[in-house]
Structure formats: C-alpha cells, structure tokens
Amino acid sequence: MRKKRWASWIGWGILTVLSGGYLTYALWGQNEGLFVIGQTSDGHYQIELACNACHTEPFGGGTVLQDACIECHGEELKSAEDSHPKRLFTDPRNADRVAAIDAKRCVTCHQEHRPGMTRAMGVTIADDHCMLCHAGVRTERPSHRDFPTTSCATGGCHNYHDNRALYEDFLIKHLDQAATFPQATLPPRDLGAVLLATGKPPRPPLGRAQQDAPLGLSAHPRLITAWSVTAHARGGINCTDCHGSKAASDKATPWQDKPGANACRECHETESDGFERGKHGMRLKHHLPPMTPESARQPMKPASAQKDLTCNSCHRAHRYDTNWAAVAACTGCHDDRHTRAYRQSPHARLWQREITRQDRPGSGVSCATCHLPREIFRREGQSLVRIQHNQNQNLRPNEKMARGVCLTCHGLGFTLDALADRTLIDKNFNGQPKRQVRSLEMAEERNVASLKSEEKRP
Amino acid sequence: MNLSKANYEYSVNAETLSRRRQKSVQSTLRLAHLFVRRAATPKPRGSDRRAGDSLVHASIAAAILVAVILCTGPMAYSESLIEGLQIDRWWRDGVLMQISGYTLLGLSAIGLSLSVRKRWRRLSRYSFRTWRLAHAVIGALSLIVLIAHSGLHLGVGLNLLLMLNYLGLASAGAVLGYLTATDGTVPSPAWQRWKQRAVSLHLWLFWLFPVLTAFHILTVYWY
Numbered sequence: 165m166r167k168k169r170w171a172s173w174i175g176w177g178i179l180t181v182l183s184g185g186y187l188t189y190a191l192w193g194q195n196e197g198l199f200v201i202g203q204t205s206d207g208h209y210q211i212e213l214a215c216n217a218c219h220t221e222p223f224g225g226g227t228v229l230q231d232a233c234i235e236c237h238g239e240e241l242k243s244a245e246d247s248h249p250k251r252l253f254t255d256p257r258n259a260d261r262v263a264a265i266d267a268k269r270c271v272t273c274h275q276e277h278r279p280g281m282t283r284a285m286g287v288t289i290a291d292d293h294c295m296l297c298h299a300g301v302r303t304e305r306p307s308h309r310d311f312p313t314t315s316c317a318t319g320g321c322h323n324y325h326d327n328r329a330l331y332e333d334f335l336i337k338h339l340d341q342a343a344t345f346p347q348a349t350l351p352p353r354d355l356g357a358v359l360l361a362t363g364k365p366p367r368p369p370l371g372r373a374q375q376d377a378p379l380g381l382s383a384h385p386r387l388i389t390a391w392s393v394t395a396h397a398r399g400g401i402n403c404t405d406c407h408g409s410k411a412a413s414d415k416a417t418p419w420q421d422k423p424g425a426n427a428c429r430e431c432h433e434t435e436s437d438g439f440e441r442g443k444h445g446m447r448l449k450h451h452l453p454p455m456t457p458e459s460a461r462q463p464m465k466p467a468s469a470q471k472d473l474t475c476n477s478c479h480r481a482h483r484y485d486t487n488w489a490a491v492a493a494c495t496g497c498h499d500d501r502h503t504r505a506y507r508q509s510p511h512a513r514l515w516q517r518e519i520t521r522q523d524r525p526g527s528g529v530s531c532a533t534c535h536l537p538r539e540i541f542r543r544e545g546q547s548l549v550r551i552q553h554n555q556n557q558n559l560r561p562n563e564k565m566a567r568g569v570c571l572t573c574h575g576l577g578f579t580l581d582a583l584a585d586r587t588l589i590d591k592n593f594n595g596q597p598k599r600q601v602r603s604l605e606m607a608e609e610r611n612v613a614s615l616k617s618e619e620k621r622p
Numbered sequence: 623m624n625l626s627k628a629n630y631e632y633s634v635n636a637e638t639l640s641r642r643r644q645k646s647v648q649s650t651l652r653l654a655h656l657f658v659r660r661a662a663t664p665k666p667r668g669s670d671r672r673a674g675d676s677l678v679h680a681s682i683a684a685a686i687l688v689a690v691i692l693c694t695g696p697m698a699y700s701e702s703l704i705e706g707l708q709i710d711r712w713w714r715d716g717v718l719m720q721i722s723g724y725t726l727l728g729l730s731a732i733g734l735s736l737s738v739r740k741r742w743r744r745l746s747r748y749s750f751r752t753w754r755l756a757h758a759v760i761g762a763l764s765l766i767v768l769i770a771h772s773g774l775h776l777g778v779g780l781n782l783l784l785m786l787n788y789l790g791l792a793s794a795g796a797v798l799g800y801l802t803a804t805d806g807t808v809p810s811p812a813w814q815r816w817k818q819r820a821v822s823l824h825l826w827l828f829w830l831f832p833v834l835t836a837f838h839i840l841t842v843y844w845y
Binding site for chain 1: 696698699700701702703704705710714775777778779780781829830832833836837840841843844845
C-alpha cells in the first residue's frame with residue numbers, strides 16, 4: 165500500500181515535470197499558439213503567430229504593448245492629426261476625464277484577442293464611450309439632444325482619431341460644394357523626381373541590347389522584351405540591379421533568380437514601408453511567410469487562394485504595368501460585392517477612358533486611386549507625389565478617405581453621404597447616396613446662429 | 623494466420639466485448655438500484671444527518687454550477703459604459719480579473735487543506751467530516767468566482783485546458799461528495815467501487831491543475 169502510494173507520487177511528479185517542461189518549451193517560442201487567449205482582431209490576425217510583434221519583451225506589461233502600438237500606428241496617427249493625442253490626456257486639466265477612461269493607452273479601447281467584445285475598427289469598448297467626457301454636449305447643443313449616445317462615431321459625424329474631414333470649420337469651408345467637380349484630375353506620379361529628391365540621380369535609359377543578365381543564364385527573350393518597355397528600362401535599371409551581381413565569383417551580392425522584397429526596397433523604400441504596414445505585407449515585416457488570399461477574412465477568389473502577397477503579386481515581375489496593378493491585380497483576388505461591382509461603376513468607365521487615352525491622364529478612378537492613393541509631400545521646397553502602399557491607412561472608418569481621396573473629385577456633402585451609404589458602397593458608387601449625414605447642415609445652422617449673435621452685439 | 627484461428631480470435635473478441643457490455647449495463651443498473659435503495663432507506667438523525675445533507679447540497683450546487691458554465695454560452699459584454707450594472711467589468715477589466723483570479727487561487731489552496739488534514743495527523747481540530755464539508759462548500763464557491771472571472775467564456779488553448787480541467791475536477795468532486803454523503807445509508811461494495819472511481823478521477827484531474835494554473839498566471843504577466 166505504502167509502495168503504491170510512493171509510486172503514485174513519483175508518477176505524479178514525473179508527469180508534472182514533463183508537462184511543465186513542454187509548456188516552458190512552448191512559451192520559449194516553439195508553440196506560442198497554445199497561449200493565444202482568443203481570436204485576434206481583423207487588423208492583426210495576419211501576424212497572430214508573431215507574438216513578439218506586439219509582446220516585444222516578456223513581463224513588459226502595458227508600456228511594452230503601448231510602444232508596440234505606436235511603433236506601427238504612430239506615424240499614421242501623426243499624419244491623421246490625431247484629434248485625441250496622448251498629450252491631451254497628460255494635461256492635468258483633463259485628469260478627471262482620464263479617471264473616467266484612461267485614454268492615454270491604446271488598449272483601453274483596443275484590446276486584442278477579445279472576439280466577443282471586438283467591434284468595427286478593433287474597438288473593444290461600448291459605442292457610448294464618448295459620453296464619459298462629452299456628456300455635456302447633449303445639453304449644451306440642442307441639435308444633439310435627440311441623438312443616441314452611441315451614434316457619435318457610428319453615424320458618419322465624428323471620428324475619434326482622424327477628424328480631418330469632419331471638424332466644424334472644415335465643414336463650413338466646404339458648404340454648398342457640387343457633388344462632382346467637372347475637370348478633376350489626380351496629381352501626376354513622378355517617381356523619377358522622388359528618387360532625385362532622395363539622392364538617387366536619374367540614369368540613362370536602357371534598351372534590349374544593354375541588358376546585363378549573366379552569360380550562361382540566358383534570360384528568356386520574352387522577359388527581356390517585357391523589361392525593355394517598362395519604367396525600369398527607361399530609368400536605367402538593369403537586370404543585375406534587382407537580381408544581384410553577374411559575376412559568379414561575387415559572393416556578397418550573388419545572382420538570384422527570384423529576388424526578394426529587399427531588392428525592391430533599394431529604390432522604393434517608402435512604398436515598401438507602406439506595403440509592410442498594410443494588411444498585404446504586414447506578415448513580411450514580422451518575418452512570417454507572405455500573406456495569401458486563402459488566409460484572408462474577406463471574400464477572395466478560390467483560384468487565387470494560394471498566391472503569395474509580395475511586391476510581385478501586383479507588380480508582375482519584369483512587366484511592371486501600373487495599370488494592371490491598379491485594377492486587375494486587385495480584382496484577381498478580391499471577390500466582395502464592392503469589387504465585383506467595380507466594372508459597372510462610373511469610376512471604372514472613367515478609368516477605361518483614361519487608359520484608352522480618350523481622356524486626360526489622372527481622370528480615371530481605379531481601385532488604387534482610392535485604396536492606394538497618391539499623396540503629395542514636400543521635400544526641400546518641392547511638392548512630390550508618392551503612392552501610399554498601406555491600403556489600410558484610409559480604409560476604416562471610411563471617412564478617413566474623404567479628405568485625401570474623395571474631395572479631389574467630389575464635394576464634401578456628397579462625399580460624406582456616399583461614404584455613409586453601405587448599399588451604395590456595395591454597388592461601388594453606381595448611383596446616388598440615399599443616406600444623408602446632417603453634419604454640414606448642422607454646422608451651417610450653428611454658423612448662421614453665431615454670426616447673428618455677433619451682429620446683435622453692440 | 624489461418625481462417626479458423628482468425629475466426630476463433632474474432633469469436634473470443636466478440637465474446638469479451640459482449641461480456642464487457644453486459645457488465646457495464648449491469649453496473650449501471652446496480653448504481654440505479656442503489657440510488658433507489660438510498661432514497662428508500664431511513665435517514666440518520668442529528669448532526670450526522672445535517673452534515674450529510676449539507677454535503678449533498680454543496681455537491682448538487684457544484685454540479686449545477688458546472689452545468690451552467692458548460693451549457694450556457696458566454697455572458698454578453700455591456701452595450702453601454704454609462705448605463706446599467708456593467709457586471710462585465712469583472713471579466714473585462716485587468717485589475718478585477720486579477721482580484722477574482724487570485725481569489726480563485728486562494729480558495730483552491732484553502733480547499734487543498736483537506737488533503738493536508740488527511741495526511742497530517744497533528745491537524746486534528748474539527749472532525750474530518752467538517753473538513754470535508756468545508757472542502758465541498760469552498761469547491762462550490764470557487765465555481766461562482768470562476769463565473770465572475772471568466773464571464774462563462776470557456777477560453778481557447780491553454781485557458782480552455784485549464785477551464786476543462788477545473789470543471790472536470792469540480793464534477794468529479796460533486797459526484798464524490800454525493801456518494802460520500804450517502805454511503806453511510808447504503809453500505810454496499812458497488813457503492814464503494816463507484817466512490818473509489820470518483821476519488822481516483824478527482825485526484826488524477828488534480829494532477830494537471832498546478833501546472834496549468836502556474837502557466838495561466840505566468841502567461842498573463844509574460845504577455
């Protein structure tokens with residue numbers, strides 16, 4: 165009996181040590197999936213198994229998580245002129261508000277691995293959270309009295325972070341605009357100017373005969389032809405610039421048949437950074453295998469399920485046709501209602517006219533026009549245009565798209581109404597908005613009232 | 623293997639299987655019979671009866687709580703931060719989750735003292751019956767704290783394993799508590815066998831509990 169008891173204790177001890185040992189091994193990065201506490205949100209599921217992307221240090225606590233959020237999203241918040249920055253809540257005058265909700269930390273509103281409480285945009289607190297600080301609005305502004313407390317950010321009126329197209333002065337400035345501007349065009353792309361401004365002078369154009377693929381590695385004539393008509397050949401980028409050295413003895417930069425994303429990054433650094441911040445490329449940033457449409461939570465075409473998402477998925481190797489990348493690359497994988505409706509949309513008709521040269525350059529609207537928009541930035545006093553490759557930057561909430569994209573061609577009133585109309589979005593804007601966001605109307609009323617009261621003053 | 627040998631082995635296997643099936647049916651019937659006998663047997667009087675009844679009640683409460691945790695879905699999160707009770711803060715707020723988690727750990731540790739009492743003779747204050755009742759009550763209470771800690775979310779991965787382990791432990795404990803409370807009234811070998819099975823299950827399920835709990839707590843701070 166005594167022997168049996170000892171055997172049980174020893175067996176128990178051995179099994180405890182074994183199971184504890186396995187869990188320690190798993191915790192050390194060998195099977196961290198075991199410790200995931202819940203499904204990851206739509207924004208991060210691609211990198212779910214790169215735990216150290218957010219949990220950069222063990223036992224780091226909230227500070228480490230906050231730093232990780234800012235590391236990836238900080239620049240985005242900065243460019244969006246975040247209307248609730250941290251400094252607002254470190255101001256002692258707002259101490260009572262911080263006591264109600266610790267808005268200094270991203271995780272107060274965006275907790276990960278909590279599928280049951282995750283709302284749109286990865287928000288994990290109730291929609292009436294604005295009321296914790298702005299409850300007075302309902303009494304101070306009669307126009308807001310009847311609005312549900314949950315509608316501040318869900319009705320198309322306000323955006324917690326990116327309010328650039330929604331604040332009152334901006335609305336007043338854009339009252340009574342036409343729905344569509346007749347001669348609207350996008351700013352022209354000029355990568356050559358961007359490269360020049362970043363210290364990469366132009367090279368003389370190259371022809372077929374000047375290709376420098378190594379001897380013995382006879383490049384297929386079709387590839388040479390494809391390359392010879394691209395911007396790469398025109399910009400003097402030869403085979404070895406992307407594929408590595410042609411000398412067999414050169415071990416530092418050996419020839420690679422399929423060069424990776426780093427080859428692209430050499431010249432397209434900001435584009436690569438943007439790509440790796442967006443959903444298409446974020447797995448690459450965290451050294452995971454590339455994203456595939458099969459792993460997406462959006463509807464995708466089964467035929468493209470296994471495609472790897474790298475630079476070459478949209479910019480096909482050697483052919484670098486930006487027109488193909490702007491539409492066909494997207495519709496080749498995406499299979500949601502909005503994408504399927506594109507071909508019948510007025511945007512697509514404009515795009516067809518542009519690429520068939522029936523209309524001026526920049527007059528068409530492709531998928532990339534809205535989702536990988538052209539951004540104007542200034543460098544050494546020069547206005548330059550680059551393509552934002554982080555397709556997530558203006559995706560949700562979609563009012564983020566208003567100022568940078570829609571307002572190039574449409575008035576603000578029409579834009580806000582269209583962006584608030586889910587049915588119209590599904591039809592890829594083929595029709596007129598049926599919803600009406602009252603922001604402009606209310607801003608106008610308030611402006612008129614304020615002007616009248618100023619007039620009455622002695 | 624020739625055909626006759628295969629046929630022979632098949633018939634032996636079929637026979638064994640049928641015998642086992644018969645035995646299992648018989649043992650289930652015996653258990654049912656024992657329950658009926660227990661109901662018909664006159665109950666003991668005085669403090670023994672009261673302690674026995676309390677153990678039965680605690681066991682039934684634990685069984686009901688386990689069923690609630692397993693069968694009802696996760697409790698919903700509050701739709702408002704300014705209205706309502708917001709009891710979901712218990713399974714949403716990190717500080718409150720730590721409070722309920724450590725309470726659960728504390729209750730489990732206190733519940734373990736029964737095991738110490740069993741093995742350490744010097745700890746003889748109060749009768750073993752009282753210790754056992756306290757163990758059962760603490761077990762049932764810990765399930766209520768578990769509901770507050772988890773919001774009836776079973777979890778995934780390691781947390782799911784820990785939850786299932788805890789619920790298994792509580793279920794085996796509930797059955798054991800019931801059988802223990804009633805074995806004085808039905809002193810039969812079959813009853814004792816069932817009780818022994820429940821004891822073994824309760825002990826073996828406890829084997830994983832410290833490791834899973836340790837890693838559950840460790841990973842909360844690790845990540």
